[in-house]
Amino acid sequence: MYRIGIGHDTHRLEPGNGLWLGGVKIPHSQSAVGHSDADVLLHAITDAILGAAALGDIGELFPDDDPENKDRSSSSMLAIARDHVWNASWTIVNMDCIIFAQKPKILPHREVIRQHISELLALDIDQVWLKAKTGEAVGPIGEEQAIAAECIVLLETQAAFNKT
């Protein structure tokens, strides 16, 4: 049995010392603002796997008014979500992700990001794909006020379901 999931996330950008994307710190003149490390890509992936398994969403598992979640690494949040998904007998078949950012260029960092995500989720690197798009210099993405990410994931289970 298969289930598909989707995740989307946006964070505001401010002058700063780099961006956490997919668990990797990318050098940049801006940073994303958020309660955690504001890693839009890992937040989108976390929501995609939780959604596919019908196990809630990132804000439910890690409320941003809980001081325990302040500055929590997004890799640790994804690891907890991954454990919930595994405990429910789901395994990840593949995921396809998009980062929406005018700058910086993501392509030179793609392989290290894919490597980090695939290790965290115990996947082969070819089960994780990543691409990036600019905002064509218009709107909040194009004007470098925001960064966003999306992820689509496919889960598989060996368990039999008899849901009507």
Ligand code: CDP
């Ligand atoms: O060419 P098109 O308008 O479809 O896309 P674009 O937004 O201009 O991006 C062109 C290419 O640049 C993408 O396919 C990515 O390979 C790369 N890119 C990137 O590496 N980092 C970004 N932040 C945006 C785009």
Ligand code: ZN
């Ligand atoms: Zn986020």
